Amino acid sequence: MRNYGKLRTRVVAMPKDTNSKGNIFGGWIMSQIDIAGSLTVRDLDSGNFATVAVNSLEFKKAVKIGDTVTCYGKIIKVGKTSIQTQIEVFAERVVEHEEVCVHVTSAIVTYVAVDNEGSKRALKI
Numbered sequence: 314m315r316n317y318g319k320l321r322t323r324v325v326a327m328p329k330d331t332n333s334k335g336n337i338f339g340g341w342i343m344s345q346i347d348i349a350g351s352l353t354v355r356d357l358d359s360g361n362f363a364t365v366a367v368n369s370l371e372f373k374k375a376v377k378i379g380d381t382v383t384c385y386g387k388i389i390k391v392g393k394t395s396i397q398t399q400i401e402v403f404a405e406r407v408v409e410h411e412e413v414c415v416h417v418t419s420a421i422v423t424y425v426a427v428d429n430e431g432s433k434r435a436l437k438i
Contacts (some may be wrong), residue, residue, distance in 0.1 A: 317401040318387025321349035326380045337376035349384035350398040350422040368421040380404035394433045395425045
């Protein structure tokens with residue numbers, strides 16, 4: 314299996330998270346990605362961070378109600394004030410009485426370290 318990084322989050326997709334077509338809303342998935350990314354940057358620096366860019370995001374498959382959504386994250390680039398993460402999202406679901414795992418989304422997200430006033434700061438590494 315490829316190295317997707319560490320397990321960061323695991324949550325069940327609920328009916329309240331659906332779009333008008335009955336699939337899980339992309340914005341909800343993006344929030345899970347952001348949570349996973351913020352947990353990933355804590356591997357290097359426990360201070361405050363702000364999400365500054367979603368450098369890429371590709372939805373490959375739909376997430377369904379009841380899927381267990383799992384996010385893996387790893388650091389792919391470190392600057393003086395920023396950290397770039399790669400997040401991979403999977404959905405575990407039952408299809409015809411068999412549990413399957415589907416790769417649903419990939420994202421690259423950049424975070425910048427900030428101080429208590431919200432200004433950029435150097436990383437503490």
